[in-house]
Amino acid sequence: MKNKIDEILRQVDEFKTDSLEQVEELRIKYLSKKGIIPSLFSDFKDVAAEERKEIGMALNELKNKAQDRINLLKEELQSLSAGQDKKIPDLSMPADFTSLGSRHPLSIVRRQIIDIFARIGFTVSEGPEIENDWHNFSALNFPEEHPARDMQDTFFVDDSASGTEKIALRTHTSSVQVRVMENSKPPIRSVSPGRVFRNEAISARAHCIFHQVEGLYVDHNVSFADLKQTLYYFVQEFFGKDTKVRFRPSYFPFTEPSAEMDVTCMICGGAGCKICKNSGWVEILGCGMVDPQVLENCHIDSNEYTGFAFGMGIERITMLKFQIDDLRLFFENDMRFLKQFEAAH
């Protein structure tokens, strides 16, 4: 019995393991109910009385030693694997993918417009979205009874606190040209991008909130030829060199003469399609020579200076450029739509 105990003690001292599974195997083999050490305890009853004390002590010592050794092996393996988790990461490994945001298509186009006009000396000016009647209508020659002033088109702000002056959400960015002319002296070259508001039903082609860019050039001897050439330059830069333009006579209270400008349909290349209603042309802006009365309204001498102005919808030219067929997509913030503009900038 004593020899057996010594032999097992030696085995316990030599326990070696690489994994927690192996530690568990040893525990089962030596310490579980039917394991080697408990079975020695069962043999204890056959030990002669005079040896009992010594063998009993040796057996207990063996059991404790085996238990300690197994616990130690287990702890060692556990702390080793915890240490592995804390290892310094491999800094040469490629970084995890993080998804980058993208600019909104309207912001992309607004920046492009500003950039194109900046190259020919235009600066950016902005005005308030809540505007008074003077800047949105009166200074721009809208007669009192003009339908654009009607409740149907304009969102009026409750003006009970502001006396007789009517306050509204601006219906166009032309209000900014009035502010620019009031506040600066010619030569003036300015583009004014911004949000505008109209009381319209929301559809694929219209929204009650949208964006415009207003352009204004006032100096000595500014002519309609300058207007045409400037807009032709813009269209070629924005839509591409093959794009052609045409001007049609039109009417705006604040320009004389007035025109609307069409470009060749970039969807069908002028051959005729649904977008251009088979005409091969699409309208993108209104423009004209600033009415002398508007110059006077803004304290600019109309005998000395002339000017041209234009205004275009940012949504409209963005839809044409990127072939987007529903204006509502700009306002829904659907990631599947916005993600498609990651490459544009």
Ligand code: DAH
């Ligand atoms: N303000 C006009 C609109 O919202 C657009 C416009 C037309 C602006 C002619 C101009 C212009 O500056 O000259 O429909």
